[in-house]
Amino acid sequence: MDISQIIDPLNKAQRQAVCSEAQNTLVLAGAGSGKTRVLVHRIAWLVQIENVSPYSIMAVTFTNKAAGEMRFRIENLLKTPTRNMWVGTFHGLAHRLLRTHWKDAKLVENFQIIDSDDQLRLVKRIMKEMGIDDKKHPPREVQWFINECKDNGLRVAQLNPREFHNREFMLDVYFQYEELCQRTGMVDFAELLLRAHELWLHQPHVLKHYQQRFSHILVDEFQDTNTIQYAWLKVLSGNNLPATHMNTFVVGDDDQSIYGWRGAKIEHIREFTHDFKAGTSETVRLEQNYRSTGNILEAANSVIANNSERLGKELWTDDSEGELLQVYKAFNEIDEAAYVCGQIEKWIENGGKRSDVAILYRSNAQSQPHEYELVKRGVPYRVYGGLRFYDRAEIKDALAYMRLIANRQDDAALERIINTPTRGIGQRTLDIIRQAAKEKQQNLWQTAVELIADKGLSARAATSVQKFIDLIEELQIDDELSLAEQVTHIVEASFLKEFHGKENSDRAQAKVENLDELVNAAKRFDDEGDPLLDAMIEAKDEASANAGSESLQPLNPMAEFLAHAALEAGEGQADEWEDCIQLMSLHSAKGLEFELVFLSGLEQGLFPHKNALQDYVGGRLEEERRLCYVGITRARQQLHMTHAESRTIYGRSELSYPSQFLSEIPASLVSQVRAVQNSISGKHVTRNTSSSSSFASDDDGEVYIGQGVSHKKFGEGIVVDLEGTGARARVQVSFDNYGTRWLMLNIANLAT
DNA sequence: GAATCTCTTGTTTTT
DNA sequence: CAAGAGATTC
16 A cells, blocks of 8 residues: 555644654544544554554554444555454453453453443342441442442552541452452453453563564553553553563543543543653644634633643644634523524524534433423434443343353342242342352352252242243253344243333333344344454464464353443444434543534533532542533534523522533633523513523514613614623524524624 | 332443 | 332232
């Protein structure tokens, strides 16, 4: 391939990054500056121009989606499959390492990955066994604590009990939890990373093997790395040693770090060039934005400028200023939704596409009034971030059957399904089994079998439990069958489908359909498999030729599928790209872009969220501001921001005040809009606002502005003075589908 | 052991 | 207000 194909589509800064000759390169990539493009072209550059073997390249991302997209784009650019190249998420790579080196990692061969639900279940069980009052100490907090420790690379043994005065029980639970997981072959998400890190530390021959194998590590979204991920990278790269030949290339944006609450440390991107000190290092800033209009960028820059300790970066564009940002002050959340909907309808009337529009909010509950309004007006929409496919209860039930079939030690799975569908095994019976299991220090399955043999259960309970045991035995994997056939059989024979179908809720039908979809997912997985596994199997040949130590045993298809399901939660809905409005939280909007964006609920306490306001200085509030920055920079052409004077929270109507972030945007970029609703029947409507003016209108499309008897009458298009505010506004009239007329006071930047 | 009623508690969530 | 957990009743 020609060098120009890699280089020509790039601007100067991008080119500098792609062709960097430094051993360690930090790319500070602002929103919309071509971050993914740089990563992809860098890899193409390495392979095509510097003749680096794909076998020596590792690219790490945070999400499966990002990994998939990167793989896709590399293949497109190089016109060849990304065989041998390790492209995956931190968790995915760690998982593969542990499968390969399960012995060295001190795991059992068929270890299972558990999600946070299962984790919570285990924590609850341990706390109950230990007699800890879960009223006083919510299991969720303990779970949080355990994960926090693991994210920071801390095992129980490394914690100092003296720092946990009157909370030592958490250490005990952590210890018991570790024991239980080890004994039953369970690995949670954080454990994947922690083990993979310990694999480096405790098995130097394994580490050495991979250090020889890889020459280039590339990391996406570097600002989101947590302590253990950072440590893992650092050890692999050899930067804990005096010298190394490993090249690291990391891309990130400190202004878009929004996962601090999940253990991500913004310091990592700040300290990268200091910590990765072998050889030369270079920092490249990508500041030219190809996404948004000038006004939108200026607003984003102004907001983020209020944060301290930034690495420093200012987005600019060749594009025109574009339209002003619109800020709408609504009466309440219903009015807010109505405004958003009205604007959307206008957008569509003018030929805009629905899928180019996004409504973003701080917390998921805020989607509700918007959904209500969209349904009312018949505008198709899609909400992201609901339950993902593999997180749905019925799917998890089916997966739990598979897990228990694959591994009888899986206590979490057993607990989940022993009485689902209900088969007469209640709390009491389960308690007896748990208790006995604890005494014998063995798994629930084996204990149940023994209890029946020893007559440790009442006759009725014993019959029920025996029925369950027989069922699982009957479902035992038949290698003759394809994966999809096995899944079909399990779903039917467990009576799960029947059970959910009979449920008297309106979701019953959907549940049955989801179970059918699971069969399809199994079919797809049979056909496609896991690209990382392919890469590793291929690499194995090369590795053994290189006297490597890898001994990858592909698991049976069922176990592979289970790992896939645990690591890849699946998209929220199966139905895909119908042209609809996109609703999602600000967090899930990161990395996406839309022509028209609505940021709703810009109110103090909602966004920034009240919990973030409690800490006095910096920290949390700055993260909220970064979230705001992420939100603003999602917009390409037009950005509307809305806030309400009164909002119903938990059933109560509360007064709210504009978000401080709104005041951080220069007034010159903003057009204030305030609506007065007026029914066509001619009834006058007045609103007192928190500002000093009140607005009223009549059915001639004229509006009165001012207070009390001093109302003046104005017509459409007229520029008026807003008494008491010193501002001026233009009167506009519009109608919605229901014949309701809206009189808008458009306080565009008319000179005062 | 299962169904029903009452009470509590409300961010964000890549894996 | 509305979901989920827990307690109470059938």
